[in-house]
Amino acid sequence: MSGYLLNRLGQALFVLWAAFTISFVLLQAMPGDAILIKFQNPELGLNPQQIADIRASYAADSAIWVQYIQTIGRFLTGNFGYSVQVGVPVSTMLAAHLPATLKLASLGFLLAAVFAVVIAFVSSLTPFAWLRGAIQSVPSLFISIPTFWLGIMLIQIFSFRLKLVPVINPGPWQELILPVFTLAVPISAPLAQVLVRNIDDVLTRPFVAVARAKGATRQWVLWRHVAKNALLPTLTIAGVLFGELIAGAVVTETVFGLNGIGGLTGRAVGSQDAAVLQAIVVFSALAFVTINLIVDLLFPVLDPRLRTKAGATA
Amino acid sequence: MSGSNVPHPPVLEVENLSIGYHDGVAHRRVVHDVSFRIDPGEVVALVGESGSGKTTTAQSIIGLLHANGRIDGGSIRLNGTDIARWSDRQLDAVRGAKISLVPQDPASSLNPVKTIGAQVGEILRIHGVASGRDLEAQVISLLGRVGLSEPALRARQYPHELSGGMRQRVLIAIAVALKPQLIIADEPTSALDVTVQKRILDLIDELRTEFGTSVLLVTHDLGVAADRADRLVVLQDGRVQEAGATKVVLAAPRSAYTRQLLADAPSFSAVARKAPATAREKPQASGDDVIIVDGLVQDFVRTDGNGKSFRAVDDLSFRVRRGTTHAIVGESGSGKTTTIRAIVGFQKPTAGRIEIDGTDLSTLRGETLRQFRRKIQLVYQNPYGSLDPRQTVFDIVAEPLLNFAKLARPAREEKVRAILRRVGLPETALDRRPHALSGGQRQRVAIARALVLDPDVVVLDEAVSALDVTVQARILDLLDELQRDLGLTYLFVSHDLAVVRQISDTVSVLKDGRLVDGGTVEDVFERPGSDYTRELINAIPGQKRAALV
Numbered sequence: 001m002s003g004y005l006l007n008r009l010g011q012a013l014f015v016l017w018a019a020f021t022i023s024f025v026l027l028q029a030m031p032g033d034a035i036l037i038k039f040q041n042p043e044l045g046l047n048p049q050q051i052a053d054i055r056a057s058y059a060a061d062s063a064i065w066v067q068y069i070q071t072i073g074r075f076l077t078g079n080f081g082y083s084v085q086v087g088v089p090v091s092t093m094l095a096a097h098l099p100a101t102l103k104l105a106s107l108g109f110l111l112a113a114v115f116a117v118v119i120a121f122v123s124s125l126t127p128f129a130w131l132r133g134a135i136q137s138v139p140s141l142f143i144s145i146p147t148f149w150l151g152i153m154l155i156q157i158f159s160f161r162l163k164l165v166p167v168i169n170p171g172p173w174q175e176l177i178l179p180v181f182t183l184a185v186p187i188s189a190p191l192a193q194v195l196v197r198n199i200d201d202v203l204t205r206p207f208v209a210v211a212r213a214k215g216a217t218r219q220w221v222l223w224r225h226v227a228k229n230a231l232l233p234t235l236t237i238a239g240v241l242f243g244e245l246i247a248g249a250v251v252t253e254t255v256f257g258l259n260g261i262g263g264l265t266g267r268a269v270g271s272q273d274a275a276v277l278q279a280i281v282v283f284s285a286l287a288f289v290t291i292n293l294i295v296d297l298l299f300p301v302l303d304p305r306l307r308t309k310a311g312a313t314a
Numbered sequence: 315m316s317g318s319n320v321p322h323p324p325v326l327e328v329e330n331l332s333i334g335y336h337d338g339v340a341h342r343r344v345v346h347d348v349s350f351r352i353d354p355g356e357v358v359a360l361v362g363e364s365g366s367g368k369t370t371t372a373q374s375i376i377g378l379l380h381a382n383g384r385i386d387g388g389s390i391r392l393n394g395t396d397i398a399r400w401s402d403r404q405l406d407a408v409r410g411a412k413i414s415l416v417p418q419d420p421a422s423s424l425n426p427v428k429t430i431g432a433q434v435g436e437i438l439r440i441h442g443v444a445s446g447r448d449l450e451a452q453v454i455s456l457l458g459r460v461g462l463s464e465p466a467l468r469a470r471q472y473p474h475e476l477s478g479g480m481r482q483r484v485l486i487a488i489a490v491a492l493k494p495q496l497i498i499a500d501e502p503t504s505a506l507d508v509t510v511q512k513r514i515l516d517l518i519d520e521l522r523t524e525f526g527t528s529v530l531l532v533t534h535d536l537g538v539a540a541d542r543a544d545r546l547v548v549l550q551d552g553r554v555q556e557a558g559a560t561k562v563v564l565a566a567p568r569s570a571y572t573r574q575l576l577a578d579a580p581s582f583s584a585v586a587r588k589a590p591a592t593a594r595e596k597p598q599a600s601g602d603d604v605i606i607v608d609g610l611v612q613d614f615v616r617t618d619g620n621g622k623s624f625r626a627v628d629d630l631s632f633r634v635r636r637g638t639t640h641a642i643v644g645e646s647g648s649g650k651t652t653t654i655r656a657i658v659g660f661q662k663p664t665a666g667r668i669e670i671d672g673t674d675l676s677t678l679r680g681e682t683l684r685q686f687r688r689k690i691q692l693v694y695q696n697p698y699g700s701l702d703p704r705q706t707v708f709d710i711v712a713e714p715l716l717n718f719a720k721l722a723r724p725a726r727e728e729k730v731r732a733i734l735r736r737v738g739l740p741e742t743a744l745d746r747r748p749h750a751l752s753g754g755q756r757q758r759v760a761i762a763r764a765l766v767l768d769p770d771v772v773v774l775d776e777a778v779s780a781l782d783v784t785v786q787a788r789i790l791d792l793l794d795e796l797q798r799d800l801g802l803t804y805l806f807v808s809h810d811l812a813v814v815r816q817i818s819d820t821v822s823v824l825k826d827g828r829l830v831d832g833g834t835v836e837d838v839f840e841r842p843g844s845d846y847t848r849e850l851i852n853a854i855p856g857q858k859r860a861a862l863v
Contacts, residue, residue, distance in 0.1 A: 206423040212378055213417075214437040214488065215410035218402070224436075228427050304472040305426055 008296050012289040019285035020278075024071065027274045028064055035060055035084055037271055058084070075282060081275040085268070090279045093264060101260035104252065105245050107176060108183030113238070115142075115188035120195035120230075124203070124222060136196055142189035147248055151182040151255035179256045183248045187241055194237045198230035205229075232303055239295035246284050323394055324351040325495050325528045326375065331388035331398070333370050333379065333552075343386060345370055345552040350545075352496065352528045357519075359531040359543035359560075361575075363782035364753070367552035372498050372532045374398075376413050377405035393495070410437050414489040416518070418501040420481035424473035430457070430484050431469030437491045456487040461517060478646075479510035486517060493525045500532045507645035508809060512853040515542055534782065537581035537812070537856025540564055548572050578787035580812035581856030603669075604771055604803045605634040605657065610666035612652050612827075626652040628827040630666070634820065636770075639797065639804040641814040641835075643850070644824035650807050653824070654773050657805065658690050659683055671770050688718050691764035695776035697756035701748040707734070708744045711762045718767055729766065737762045738792060754785035758792070765796065773805045778813060790817055811854050815839055823847050 035058060039051050046054075055061055074081060080090035123135035158178060159167045165177050202208065203226060211221045253262030261280060268276040300306040333345040345367040352358045362368040373379050375390055377400065390398040392412060397405065417423040424433055434453045438444045444452050450469075457465035460483040473481055482502065489497050499518060503511035519542065522529050533539050539546055539560070546563045548556045548571065556569040567573045576582055612627040627649040634640040644650045656663050659675055668675040670690055678686050691714075694700040701710055711730045715721055721729065734743065737758040748756055757777065764772050774793070778786045794817065796802060808814050814821060814835070821838045823831035823846070831838055831847040842848045 206417055206419055207425045209378055210415065210417055210423045210485065210488070211425070211436070213376055213409050213415035215406050215408070215440045216436070217406055220440070225425050225428070229425070232427075303427060305474045 004300075005297070008293055012293050015289050016282070016285055020072065020075065020282050021068075023278055023281040024068055027277060028067075030272060033060065033084075033272055033274060038084055071278070080279040083268075083273050083276050085271040085273045085276075090275050093276065094261075094279060094283065097259060097261050097264045100258055101249055101253070101262060104176065104179055104183060104258065104260060105249050107180045108248070108252075109187060109238075109242075109245055111180055111184035112187035112191060112241075115184060116191035116195050116234075119188070119192040120199055121222065121227075123196060124199050124226075125219065139189040139192040139196075142185050142192075145185060147182060147186055147251045148255050150185060151178070151252060154178045154182060155256075175256070175258070179252045179258060182255070183245070183252045186248060187244055190241060190244075191234060191238060195230060195234050198233050199226055202226045202229045228302070232299070235295055235298065235302075239292040242288050242291045246288070322354050324353050324391075325356075325393065326352040326530070327389075327391040327394075328371070328375070329389045329391070331371065331374065331390065332386040333367070333374050334384055334386050335380070336382045336384065341384075343552070345374075347388065348547075348549070348552070348554055349388075350547045350554070350557055352530060354495070354528055355522070355526050356545065357522065357529045357531055357543045358545045358547060359533060359539035360547050360549060361533060361536055361539045362549035363534055363784065365551070366549040368532050368534075368549050369500060370552075371549070372500050372530060375496075375530070376409055376415055376498055377402070378409075378415075407441075410494070411441050411492045412494050413496045413498065414492070414494040416482075416485055416489045416497060416499040416502045419505045420478050420485055421505065423485055424481055426473055428472075429469065430471055430473065430476070434469070434484065434487050434491065437488055441492060443492065452491075456491055457484070460484070460487040460490075460521075461513075462487075478506055479514060482506060482510075482514050483517065486514070486521070490521050490525060490527070494527060496528045496530060497522070498530045498532065501534065502531075503538065504534070508811065508853045509645065509849055511538075511855070518542075535581075535855060536575055536579045536783070537854070540582075541855050541857065548575070574784055578783045579856065580783070580786070580810065580816050581854055602636055603633040604636045604671050605632075605640070605805065606667070606669040607632050607653075607657065608667045608669075610653065610656060610668065611664045612649070612656055612661070613664040626827050627656070627824075630822070630824070630827075630829050632820075632822045632829070632832055634771075634803055634805065636803055637797065637801045638819040639806050639817055641806045641808060641818035641821045642824060643808060643811060643814055643821055645809060645850075647826070648824040649827035650809075650824060651775070652827075654692075654775060654805065654807055658692060658773060659686060685718075688767045689769050690771040690773065691767060691769040692773045692775060693757070693760045693764050693777040695779055697753050697760055697780065698748070700760055701756055703748050706745050706747055707739070707751070707759050710748075710759055711766055714763060714767050730762075733762045733766045734759075736765070736796070752785075753781055754789060757781060757785075757789055761789075761792070761796075765800070765802075768800075769802070771803045771805060773807070775807045776809070777806075779808065779810060786813070793817065811839075811850055812856070823850070 035051075035055055039046055039054055071081070078091070080094070082088065083090055083093060086093070119135055119138055123132050126132050126135065155167065155178060158164045165174055199222075208221055208225060211225050212218075216224075249260065250262035250265055252258070253260045254266055257263075261283075264276065265280055267273075268280065328351065329349045331345060331348045332343060334341045334343040336342075344365075348367070348371055350358065350360075360368045360371060370379070370383065374383070374385055377397070379385070385398050388398065389396045392408065397408060400408075424430070431450070431453050434456055435444075435449050438449050438452060453469055454465045457468050462468050462480060462483050468476070468480075468484070473484075476484065486502075497518070502518065503514050506514060515538065518529065521527070531539065531543055543560050545558060546556070546560050547554055548563070548569065550571050555571045556563060556567065563572060564576070567576060608631050610627055610630040611625065613623040613625050615623045630649070630653060632640065642650050642653060652661075655661050657668055657670070657675075659678065662676070670686070673686060675686075705713075708727075708730055711733060712726055715726050715729065719726075731741070731744070734741075739755060739758050739762065743751065743755065743759075748759070751759065760777075761772075777793075778789050781789060790813070793804065797804060804817075806814065806818055818835050820834055821832065822829055823838065823844070825846050830844040831842060833843075838847060839851060842851060
């Protein structure tokens with residue numbers, strides 16, 4: 001077990017380091033930086049000497065590799081630096097914006113999983129070929145809807161036309177209904193597609209015929225034999241889709257004006273606030289890596305075949 | 315024992331059964347007017363080659379035809395009640411309770427993520443026979459009944475922790491759990507080693523006598539059918555060719571097809587397929603040793619990381635004379651495949667020496683190793699997997715020439731055509747792709763591909779195991795003819811002793827990576843030197859008939 005765990009942990013750490021390094025290089029490669037954007041503003045009326053002093057105080061012009069080592073050192077001690085634009089520690093900003101995004105992302109993912117399971121199992125259980133075809137084309141539709149457009153349409157229909165969900169001063173849960181739905185739709189599509197495929201695949205396996213030969217009904221076989229076998233490969237996809245979830249959250253938060261990491265990212269990009277962006281990238285990578293690590297570690301728990309293999313290494 | 319003179323009604327009566335599949339465009343009928351019956355306690359074998367409709371017939375009886383299959387006509391009477399047109403819901407009460415199934419492939423027939431106990435208990439639960447502690451006790455007693463050691467432990471284990479033979483015992487436990495009147499055994503032992511096969515068939519026999527159950531044995535192996543069945547139903551292309559008491563059919567087959575099957579079944583041919591031994595004596599005596607394997611050891615480091623290595627082949631030595639056939643025999647895990655991989659130079663031996671045509675393999679590297687591969691070619695077991703589905707037959711056979719011989723296109727084309735003629739493929743096959751060929755034709759293509767470089771040695775890795783007996787017989791004929799004409803040396807890897815006996819000159823019997831017996835075919839088969847070899851020989855199906863004739 002320890003070998004497997006160490007291997008996975010090592011991979012996770014490598015991904016984190018790579019994400020940090022690549023984003024660092026890219027942020028450095030951008031022309032201009034946050035200091036220029038903020039302090040070159042003519043309204044401030046600073047002369048070049050003053051700007052140079054400010055730059056020196058931020059150590060903005062030291063060699064790249066020195067900055068790289070310093071930044072890595074700071075990140076390792078939990079210090080993400082200061083936002084140039086706002087002048088507040090980045091960790092404070094993250095703490096303020098993270099809860100909203102976490103709530104949105106986890107609820108969105110949960111709803112996506114529900115959508116996917118419903119689509120997959122209803123289409124597998126339906127006795128009518130036409131209905132099956134219709135249900136199975138839903139994911140393709142879902143995947144082709146742009147998130148921003150879906151968000152706007154939902155607001156139009158449910159808030160303005162039907163007046164079901166208030167847009168002005170909604171309650172803490174009311175304000176989440178439409179964004180969560182918007183986020184769930186594109187995430188559910190690939191999940192449902194993979195699940196439908198896996199169910200079809202498992203249904204052709206000989207053990208399904210054996211279960212039917214025992215006298216089990218179609219529903220019995222689907223729930224007690226097919227479900228777990230089909231869900232296992234879907235779990236991997238779910239981990240990978242977490243990336244989509246982060247990207248989707250940025251757009252969704254912007255459309256619905258939610259105060260989360262997405263909004264923060266948008267503003268930080270606008271002002272080239274490298275410290276904030278760097279922290280967001282590393283945080284997203286950390287979340288992504290952690291989720292996938294959990295998925296990897298969950299596999300031996302769910303699949304006895306992997307358990308023995310992992311057990312043998314202990 | 316079948317109680318044929320007692321006026322019992324038959325357990326199953328199939329009458330004029332016709333079944334077809336809808337393939338999206340047309341309805342294709344695959345079973346035509348098949349009729350047979352099974353009396354209480356009787357074993358009836360449905361014998362046929364692939365595509366004969368035997369499995370389709372069996373599936374329709376238990377109501378498990380594929381979604382696109384349909385019963386077009388006829389009746390299936392279970393205890394006098396026609397169930398051919400019953401709905402799924404009605405059949406659910408019959409399946410498992412009245413008719414049960416022992417499937418073909420024990421490896422994939424158990425749910426990998428459920429315990430053995432849960433899967434055996436399931437059938438009792440579905441039919442509401444037992445629950446709770448009672449169910450647990452019944453499961454354990456069933457597992458003990460089918461000969462599994464430590465049944466309580468097995469009940470908690472998962473399928474992958476059991477061997478193939480043990481899994482098939484579990485599936486048999488499921489099939490007999492409710493003491494059904496009829497068990498459909500669909501190729502129950504085709505995926506198992508020959509010694510395990512015998513034990514499993516013995517177990518089915520024993521339980522059948524104990525419970526008075528009838529058995530419908532679906533098999534391609536006439537030897538198995540002859541040993542186990544009271545009556546035979548021979549199917550070809552979805553039609554019954556012949557039906558009758560086993561003894562009668564075997565002693566005096568009426569249809570030409572049955573006669574053909576009997577002639578081609580390796581377990582029945584008393585005489586060797588090869589040309590008379592006298593004609594072969596001379597080249598053998600004068601031939602040099604083309605393959606010398608001396609003290610071969612192959613270790614594998616276990617990938618699961620505890621650093622311990624696993625010895626797949628242990629101190630194996632044998633020699634093969636030019637122009638002869640040497641068979642390597644053994645059950646799964648015996649080291650056959652590892653041995654041939656070392657001989658063709660795919661992996662470096664841990665210790666020992668391999669010499670092919672005077673060249674020590676360990677001295678070869680890079681380009682010299684690549685050039686060496688010309689001399690030794692492989693034909694694999696699975697004619698479906700070993701041919702690139704996107705290449706035409708011409709491309710497949712010509713590819714080795716592109717790798718080795720710098721021939722102009724017309725010369726290359728001529729060579730490919732000649733070799734395809736040699737292996738008996740029609741000119742029209744040149745532009746076809748593998749999916750448009752039959753299994754036998756594909757294996758001919760694989761043989762042509764191996765021969766196009768004029769090798770000295772051809773390694774036949776279970777090369778005929780996946781083929782129907784009649785096709786297998788033609789391929790064996792072809793191999794023999796090619797050997798005589800071209801002076802080829804064969805290394806024939808097989809688990810099928812009946813085939814080995816027919817076509818080999820010398821044999822090495824492997825068990826757990828060690829050589830347990832070796833020598834000429836006559837020596838090994840007539841005077842086996844080890845208990846294991848004796849067990850292997852006794853397990854060859856079809857011996858009941860051999861005793862009859």
